[in-house]
Amino acid sequence: MSDPAVRLCGLRKSFGGVHAVTGVDLDIADGEFFAMLGPSGSGKTTVLRMIAGFEAPTSGTVELGGADVTRLAPFERDVNTVFQDYALFPHMDVLGNVEYGLRVKRVPRAERRGRALAALASVRLEGYERRRPGQLSGGQRQRVALARALVNRPRVLLLDEPLGALDLKLREEMQVELKSIQREVGITFLFVTHDQEEALTMSDRVAVFNEGRIEQVGTPAEVYERPATAFVASFVGTSNLISGEAAQAVLGKEGTFSVRPEKLRVAALGDPVDGAEHSATGTVSEVVYAGPATRFVVELDAGGRLIALQQNLQVSSMDVTGLRGTRVRLVWQRRHEFAIVP
Amino acid sequence: MTRALRRRLAAFLHRHAGVRLSLLLSAPMLWLGVAYLGALAALFLSALWSTDTFTGDLVKEVTWANFQELLTAEVYRTITLRSVGVAAAVTLIDLVIAFPMAFAMAKLASPRAQRWLVIAVLTPLWASYLVKAYAWRVLLSSDGVLGWGYGLTATVITLSYLWLPYMILPIYAGLERLPNSLLEAAGDLGARGWRTFRTVVWPLAFPAVIAGSIFTFSLSLGDYITVKIVGGRSQLIGNVVYDNIGAAGNLPFAAAVATVPVVIMLVYLAAVRRTGALENL
Numbered sequence A: 001m002s003d004p005a006v007r008l009c010g011l012r013k014s015f016g017g018v019h020a021v022t023g024v025d026l027d028i029a030d031g032e033f034f035a036m037l038g039p040s041g042s043g044k045t046t047v048l049r050m051i052a053g054f055e056a057p058t059s060g061t062v063e064l065g066g067a068d069v070t071r072l073a074p075f076e077r078d079v080n081t082v083f084q085d086y087a088l089f090p091h092m093d094v095l096g097n098v099e100y101g102l103r104v105k106r107v108p109r110a111e112r113r114g115r116a117l118a119a120l121a122s123v124r125l126e127g128y129e130r131r132r133p134g135q136l137s138g139g140q141r142q143r144v145a146l147a148r149a150l151v152n153r154p155r156v157l158l159l160d161e162p163l164g165a166l167d168l169k170l171r172e173e174m175q176v177e178l179k180s181i182q183r184e185v186g187i188t189f190l191f192v193t194h195d196q197e198e199a200l201t202m203s204d205r206v207a208v209f210n211e212g213r214i215e216q217v218g219t220p221a222e223v224y225e226r227p228a229t230a231f232v233a234s235f236v237g238t239s240n241l242i243s244g245e246a247a248q249a250v251l252g253k254e255g256t257f258s259v260r261p262e263k264l265r266v267a268a269l270g271d272p273v274d275g276a277e278h279s280a281t282g283t284v285s286e287v288v289y290a291g292p293a294t295r296f297v298v299e300l301d302a303g304g305r306l307i308a309l310q311q312n313l314q315v316s317s318m319d320v321t322g323l324r325g326t327r328v329r330l331v332w333q334r335r336h337e338f339a340i341v342p
Numbered sequence B: 001m002t003r004a005l006r007r008r009l010a011a012f013l014h015r016h017a018g019v020r021l022s023l024l025l026s027a028p029m030l031w032l033g034v035a036y037l038g039a040l041a042a043l044f045l046s047a048l049w050s051t052d053t054f055t056g057d058l059v060k061e062v063t064w065a066n067f068q069e070l071l072t073a074e075v076y077r078t079i080t081l082r083s084v085g086v087a088a089a090v091t092l093i094d095l096v097i098a099f100p101m102a103f104a105m106a107k108l109a110s111p112r113a114q115r116w117l118v119i120a121v122l123t124p125l126w127a128s129y130l131v132k133a134y135a136w137r138v139l140l141s142s143d144g145v146l147g148w149g150y151g152l153t154a155t156v157i158t159l160s161y162l163w164l165p166y167m168i169l170p171i172y173a174g175l176e177r178l179p180n181s182l183l184e185a186a187g188d189l190g191a192r193g194w195r196t197f198r199t200v201v202w203p204l205a206f207p208a209v210i211a212g213s214i215f216t217f218s219l220s221l222g223d224y225i226t227v228k229i230v231g232g233r234s235q236l237i238g239n240v241v242y243d244n245i246g247a248a249g250n251l252p253f254a255a256a257v258a259t260v261p262v263v264i265m266l267v268y269l270a271a272v273r274r275t276g277a278l279e280n281l
């Protein structure tokens, strides 16, 4: 197997007394679309900035394609960054921005022009060459920033919340577009976001950050369906934990367990439960009708609460809202419950 | 005023943004219109008068004689060129010193250090101009610490010192506004320090440089005290104006000479405008 595109070993960073990154080990394979997901302040940007070379680690190393680049300046590293605020040069037009990196590397004029135009075409910005960044919309600026980075054909492209400044509709469009651009160019994308849905829909693998360290690395399905820690269970999707005495009573085992809301079936108290299933009785304390689905909050008799999400296949809001206060049985497949680190 | 009336007035002003703006701007506009442009007009008008050679009385008849003398006499041309040279030298020296200082203040210093540095740049402005000029006279005198003697060089040095804050502060403000991510983006795209400076920092800080240079250039052009204190026998435009008001008592000629720096500044501003720097100010 070849060297990973990015390898982080024991990476730490402190700013004075603030420990922003407290020990990160990570391998990212060539051509991967990799997301770093975590709440604000969990150290994602700092990790990205250490890979780009804007920040020197307090300890640990950064490798790109097997070479240690920890001590190298940004201009000596084969990575490019799409900044959160895009950082387009306001005094240059779109073409000037996109050609900047090639001009610095003394790429001959004709080739430079050709590559810049191709990059602009790949982000669907033909005809905007002579515009200034100030004359573009947020989504267009974002795409210029992408073209300006991609035109250099870096080994790794770093993106810091690239869609954060866009409105919802544009963001969803750009998610699809980013993904298809990545597939086309085959460059490793390392992508920072605090939006769990964005991370799950776009990436090949996700690293979930919390307080300067990684809690779990895995495919979106692994992270979502089998969260390794209570933090991951609550940050990615809705937290549904059974622990302590409730775990003893309902599951007959020690520990903390997680079941995703859509795996739970809301059944009548007397409904049969087969051998492959677990169940718990409780009282419905809240019913939220949300169009395609309904969310039930159930206070368990054994203690704790679970949230169940039911597709509104047959029912309407009239049917479900009357269920508040009724007693129900929640049923789920045993294979959908997972032990997690509390 | 009653409360109801006050409220009605407030509502009226809220609805009529134009009235509100003109009320707010009326004081500065009045100042600009009457005190400044009026004074300039009076200056130009009195430059067209003359004085009676024997009695020294003002003769209020329009004549271009003052300007004729100004343009034809060799001595005034020399003094004008010398003054422009001094102002240009002061501006250049201040720029070379101020830019690195402003850059260090805006981009390298910690936020805490930044505040102290701004105060450090401002404090010399609290001291009297005369005290500072005389301090340089002591430093420069041939038996002083530096001992370089008086003359044009001494004038340029002293003026550069006096006007340095007026160059540092606009450039500092301009660089402070420049997002760090632009410098990082240049580095990210492969540019080293000098290239980043040339292609990103300098073009974006240029309007601020121009703003600073307008201060240092015009302040130097109008100075007549420093050159008296450390200039030895050298004369600048300011001295000619001053001497004609005082010793010679020829107010119209003084006014004519005083229009020279005004015209030079207008030419300077027009030249600057062609670079496009004023649009981003």
Ligand SMILES: Nc1ncnc2c1ncn2[C@@H]1O[C@H](COP(=O)(O)OP(=O)(O)O)[C@@H](O)[C@H]1O
Pocket (backbone or CB within 6 Å): A015, A018, A019, A020, A038, A039, A040, A041, A042, A043, A044, A045, A046, A047
């Ligand atoms: N230059 C800095 N100086 C001081 N503290 C910083 C600096 N950069 C980041 N931090 C701190 O480090 C922590 C992690 O920040 P960051 O990496 O930006 O998190 P994220 O991108 O996940 O929101 C935060 O507590 C932040 O305040």
Ligand SMILES: [Mg+2]
Pocket (backbone or CB within 6 Å): A041, A044, A045, A046
């Ligand atoms: Mg961040």
